[in-house]
Amino acid sequence: MATVPGAVLRLGSPPWMARWLESEPQPLPGSWFADETPQIEVEVPAFRIDRRPVTVAEFAAFADATGYVSGAERAGHGMVYGERFWEERAGACWRTPGGPGTGVDDRADHPVVHISWSDASAYARWAGKRLPTEAEWELAARGVQYRIWPWGDQWLPDRANTAELHAGRLDALDAWLDWWRDTCREHGPLPRTTPVGTFAPAGDSVHGCSDMAGNVYEWTATPSRLYADDAPCDPALRHVMGRYRVIRGGSWMNFRYQVRCSERMHGDPGGWSNFALGFRCAASAREGPARDESGG
Amino acid sequence: MAKILLPAGWTHGTETEFDVPDGPLTEVLKGFAHAHPAHRRRLLGDDGEPLAYFNVYVDDDPVARADRAAAEISADSVVVIVPPLAGG
Numbered sequence: 001m002a003t004v005p006g007a008v009l010r011l012g013s014p015p016w017m018a019r020w021l022e023s024e025p026q027p028l029p030g031s032w033f034a035d036e037t038p039q040i041e042v043e044v045p046a047f048r049i050d051r052r053p054v055t056v057a058e059f060a061a062f063a064d065a066t067g068y069v070s071g072a073e074r075a076g077h078g079m080v081y082g083e084r085f086w087e088e089r090a091g092a093c094w095r096t097p098g099g100p101g102t103g104v105d106d107r108a109d110h111p112v113v114h115i116s117w118s119d120a121s122a123y124a125r126w127a128g129k130r131l132p133t134e135a136e137w138e139l140a141a142r143g144v145q146y147r148i149w150p151w152g153d154q155w156l157p158d159r160a161n162t163a164e165l166h167a168g169r170l171d172a173l174d175a176w177l178d179w180w181r182d183t184c185r186e187h188g189p190l191p192r193t194t195p196v197g198t199f200a201p202a203g204d205s206v207h208g209c210s211d212m213a214g215n216v217y218e219w220t221a222t223p224s225r226l227y228a229d230d231a232p233c234d235p236a237l238r239h240v241m242g243r244y245r246v247i248r249g250g251s252w253m254n255f256r257y258q259v260r261c262s263e264r265m266h267g268d269p270g271g272w273s274n275f276a277l278g279f280r281c282a283a284s285a286r287e288g289p290a291r292d293e294s295g296g
Numbered sequence: 297m298a299k300i301l302l303p304a305g306w307t308h309g310t311e312t313e314f315d316v317p318d319g320p321l322t323e324v325l326k327g328f329a330h331a332h333p334a335h336r337r338r339l340l341g342d343d344g345e346p347l348a349y350f351n352v353y354v355d356d357d358p359v360a361r362a363d364r365a366a367a368e369i370s371a372d373s374v375v376v377i378v379p380p381l382a383g384g
Contacts (some may be wrong), residue, residue, distance in 0.1 A: 032304045035383055079349065079380070085337050086379075088349055173308075217381070236303040236312065237383055239353050239376050247381070258384045268351060268380035277381075 001048040002140065002208045003285055009139050012039040012227050013262040014146065025171040026257045034232040036264045042135045046285035049132055049140045052196035052210050053111035053218060053280045054123060056104045059094060062123050070094055071116035071271040078114045079274035080189045081253070083181050086274070089189070094119075097275050098190040109195040111216040111278040117245050117269035120219045120279035132282035134222035134246040134264075141205050141212040141249070142261035150205035150212045150261060159203035160214040161194045161252045162259050170255050191216075191275045192252040205261075209280075213259040214250050216278035217267070222246045224266040237266070245269045251276035298369045300328050301376045305383070306338055316375070321359065321367035322346055324375065339377070351378045 013036040022030035062068060070093055072078040078092030080099060091100040094114045097107075104110070115123075124130050132140070141150050149155065157164045164170050167179035183192070197210045205212050224244040226233055233241075244266035250259030253276050257263070267277070297315040304312050316328050325346040329339040341347050352359045352367075353376040359367050369375060 027308050029304055029308065032383070084342075086347075086349065087341075234304040234312070236301050236376050236378055239356065239378055240382050243358075244382065250384070254384075263384055265384040266382045272349070272380040274381065 001283065002051050003048050004044075004046065004136070004140050004207050006046040006285075007044055007139060007144050009042050009044050009135055009144060010039040010146070011042045011135050011138055011262075012036045012264075013260075014039055017148075017262070021257060024257065026255060027171075027173050028257075031232065031234055032237075033263070034234065035226060035237060035266075036262050038228055038231060040227045044133075044135050044139050047132070047136050047282055048285050049136060049207075049209060049282040050129075050280040051208055053216055053278045054115075054120075055109055055196055056094070056112045057108040059112040059115070059123060060104075060108075062126050066126060068119075068122060068126075070114065070119045070273075072114045072273055075271065079272070081180065081275070082189055083184045092275065098188050102188065102190055107193070110191075110193040111196055111211070113191050113193065113216060113275050113278050114273045115219070115278050116271050116273040117219050117267065118271065119273065121221075123279075124281045127281055129281035129283045131219055131221040131279060134220045134248065136282055137212075137218065137220050137248045138261055140207050140209050143206040145206075146262075147206075148260050148262075149256075150209070151203060155256045156202075157256070159199050160259055161192070161198065161211070162214040162250065162254050162256060163192075163252065164256060165214075166192055166252075176255070189275070193276075194252070212249055212261065214254065215252055216249070217247045217251045217265065217274075217276055218249045219267065219277070219279040220246045220248055224264075240266045240268075243268075247277070298324065298371055299374045300324070301374060302335065303378060303382060306335065316369075318369050318371040318373070321352070321354070321364050321369050321375070324369045349380060351380060352376070353378070 072093035
């Protein structure tokens with residue numbers, strides 16, 4: 001694990017980020033990103049955080065040791081983006097990420113996917129760790145200094161696993177759909193994850209964490225809230241505040257804009273997961289067993 | 297008229313609030329999707345029925361999957377659709 005010194009962090013994005021996003025050739029309105037503003041000052045005590053997302057092999061060791069059955073396994077289906085749109089694919093889970101007929105034998109060092117918030121929390125408890133808070137995650141991803149991506153402010157497509165690594169530059173949803181349909185027809189709906197740490201060290205954060213931009217979406221412990229009660233927010237998105245948990249980092253499915261260090265997404269913690277969703281763990285930096293410090 | 301509110305991420309900067317007739321929730325959603333075909337693939341499955349995985353809030357109260365078939369939308373209600381992965 002990487003040890004991150006305590007710091008006062010200005011969590012979120014400065015006002016110029018929304019203007020920059022609107023000026024860029026990307027399809028979403030600036031208001032869609034308003035939940036990452038205004039910046040708020042947060043005191044983050046020292047902590048430790050996994051340098052890499054939890055892998056298939058690590059989650060398999062947990063499941064083998066405990067008999068844990070994931071949310072997707074219990075439900076009998078997992079969310080997969082098919083050729084048309086998201087679908088609940090029967091049999092899709094962390095063991096069979098694209099559904100029946102797919103597997104993880106050649107993916108032991110890939111991040112585990114189809115992980116619900118409860119699955120991630122259960123693993124973390126077993127490992128004597130916990131999920132990172134949103135502020136810890138962002139501090140580990142960019143340091144105290146504001147950086148758009150873990151390595152800096154210049155987009156470099158070969159430093160992260162995004163859709164642009166696979167498809168080349170993407171500016172519009174239609175181009176993404178064309179790429180994904182072609183990929184699905186050739187390989188099936190398999191997640192396009194890469195082995196954890198593939199882009200190290202060039203793609204690492206200042207604190208030595210890999211895959212903070214892309215590869216898999218990552219759960220945090222933090223309930224979704226606006227940074228200020230009067231902050232602008234898309235009216236539909238406002239309904240998840242207090243209900244969802246913050247997800248960070250973007251994934252292999254996304255454009256460059258969704259894998260920014262301050263980008264916020266929000267996930268339903270009620271058992272839902274998808275084939276691009278994983279996690280990493282954190283722990284207190286203090287001496288002693290992390291299990292005791294996490295409140296059990 | 298009731299209203300449907302969609303995430304701005306679905307509408308790409310265009311209108312997110314729509315007037316819809318009141319009635320059974322399922323019929324309200326199907327009627328909306330037929331009237332606005334650009335949103336059909338996000339709302340209805342191949343069988344023409346509303347997809348079950350997105351979350352539905354009626355007047356800020358979540359409507360569980362199991363309760364949607366019986367849910368009625370009144371003329372002053374607001375139906376909010378939010379996917380399980382929202383934002384960004």
